[in-house]
Amino acid sequence: MPTDWSVKVPSSVKGTGVIAPTGKAVKVPCRDVFRVRDGKIASFNCYPSGTVLFGQLGVLTNLEAVLDQ
Template identity: 70%
Template sequence: MSLDLEKIIRNAYQVAEVQDIPGWIDCFTEDGTFTDQSVGVTYRGAEVGEPVRTYAQAFPDMHRELYDVYVRGDIVVVELSLNGTHQGELTLPMGSIRATGKTIQVPCCDVFRLREDKIESFNCYPSGTVLMAQLGVLNNLEAAFAH
């Protein structure tokens, strides 16, 4: 069973990698959730596609480098980095950051709970501090966000 759950999650990452939003949504149970812990927002239903769409817009070359995958019961934990070039507007709950042209390599930890071969919950823990520092806005957050 562990190998199967790992395969399901690796497939989900591949679907996100090619920016297949309907395919990504289909990876989730009907009541599945995606929580971006760096901004404190939980997406449900078709909304689970929004973070993938948002990051694809901001980082069209987004690549998720998977380092380690751990499976225990119905839980899969993945250590990874989010990599890309900031070429479009990054829209966050607190505002938007215009393209900076900067490259990111943001450490992240993802925790998935699966049910019947689908993602029931996905808690994404990207390092928001590292992301903001790499985009060059950490020391001037107020000026960086368009209101």
């Protein structure tokens, strides 16, 4: 049996902080990846969906304002 393997878990990240100018909360789907070595977690990474996050922040509807900064 291999000693190195990984587990990929779908999850989501919720935010309740203030997002100017709306103040709305965000919920972003992500994928958690656990890498296991010799029966122990060797690493953990969370990969959120950038397009969903930017869409909820309003960045995708106003790219010119973001790129001009």
